[in-house]
Amino acid sequence: MTADLPRILIAEDSDNDLELTLAALRSHRVANEVDVVHDGAEALDYLYCRGAFAGRTRASLALVLLDLKMPKLDGLEVLRQIKSDPALRLTPVVMLTSSREEVDLVRSYELGVNAYVVKPVEFGAFMAAVKQLGAFWAVLNELPPMPVAAAGGSGA
């Protein structure tokens, strides 16, 4: 596998959900590396390469999967910061959440989310949903070209 494939970031505070999501991605052989953070603050640290992620090399992401309800900063706040930062706003962000509450949907789209997926309760449907997500965003979707000013190291 090549390290050139863009990575996937999953922000999820529930270990159970994380395990199920990762199992689903694994079973569908999504080749991209997956990074995991457990709350909104960590997600922003990761994206800005600071705090625990200070040593991370900034590279383009195939997808950010955000849970809505997370400790510290929730998914909507992370989404707002990503979409209001010119350096990050082209990154595809998908909400993967339990809720189909109208307010969440409206707010997410207002903030510029790229997709909004409700996690199905039934596991077969959940697997299918994650498979389609991975297939679309990691394989089918073309990312915008990486900004020139980005830190080097993409060819490592």
Added chain:
Amino acid sequence: MPQRSRSIARRLTFMNMLVSSIALLIAGVAFSAYDLATFRAATVRALSTEARMVASNSVTALLFNDPDTATHTLGALRASPDVVLAQIYSPDGHLFASYSRDGSTRPAALPLVPTGSDEAAVMSTSSIDLARPIVSEGATIGTVRIQADLQAMYLRLLRYASIVAVVLILSLAGALLVSYLSQRAISRPLAAVAESARQVSQARDYSIRAPRIGTAYELAVLVDSFNGMLAEVQARDESLRDARTQLEARVRERTDELRAINSELEAFTYSVSHDLRAPLRHITGFASLLDQHAGGSLDDQGRRYLTTISGAATRMATLIDDLLAFSRMGRASLTKRHVDLSQLVREARDEVSTDIDGRRVTWNVQDLPAVEADPALLRPVLVNLLSNALKYTSTRDEARIDIGAEPHPDEVVVFVRDNGVGFDMAYAHKLFGVFQRLHRADEFSGTGIGLANVRRIIQRHGGRTWAEGAVDAGATFYFSLPIQGAAA
């Protein structure tokens, strides 16, 4: 200023002046008439005296036929300025002697005076003529005639008229003064009351009071009752305002409470939506993973347990979804508009007909009226009733479903009738309850939220829902929608 709304002050002034003028004029005329009559009588008396004097003084002259002496005697009348003409006639009617004030000697034609035993006087508008026989020892030896003009009387009359005019002017001035004073006493308090009334009605300020000016009893009563009335109005106004303020405060309190309850409910459903589903997903997820991981080492019963676990969790998720939808339905905003019920029924029929799969279903849809409703909410009502009708006729060889409407003066009643398994009317009251079912889940599928949703939506439209049926003899479900503007 129009005649009708002339102020009381002006009316009073006018009345005062009119009354005093009339009184003065009547008095003036009466006095003048009396005075003139007196004056005339006095003039006649004076003339009579003079005539008598002339008569007695000219007896000798007549007896001795001495006109010069008679003329001299007449000349003494010069002392009386009123006397214009004096003449002495002999008994045969010849002019014997004459005197005239302006010195003319023309024999003026004095009006004839009827000669009786004594003197006679004749009055004309400009003069008085008096004739007196001259008698000597019982025989009439001549006649003296004297004419006096009435100039003095007219002068006197003129003087009276001037005096009356002056007095009239003075009295009118006096009347004006009296009016002014009476205005102070009567019309000013009235004007003050009128002004207060105007202010009250203009500013809607019931704390204004009319001032008590003057001492007139009636005016004091008027002002007091006016102020009493205002006090009453003010008290009512204030109590009304208090009641309104209290009511507003209570409404605000209740609204705040409702808002708090509503936002609590929203927070609750939000957290149900987020947090209650996650564990269910974990149950199904890990049951599946366990099946993948150890399915091979499980016997049939073990695998059935896993399936049951997943099925139960999935069913619970459905219940939660239904409950959330039901709760949302109660809070969704209602936008009523004109809805073609026939069109809506057609759409609902298309939607539920996908489940028919070769079943024999006879639809009998009557012409349906247009109604005032929110189509986004009314649609699930029809879908629900039609899908129920299909569901509970699934055991019939041929399903018959009738849809119709009965127009009433103030509402439209829509019914959906089927020839399905029906229900026991004893449990009819449970039909529209949340999660209430009259059939076991293995007989007919469903969570029992559908009719609860139907009732909630219809109630939000101001309508009613009810059902009739009998076991194994079909069921009819009704809902009513009020006709806009018919009631209330």
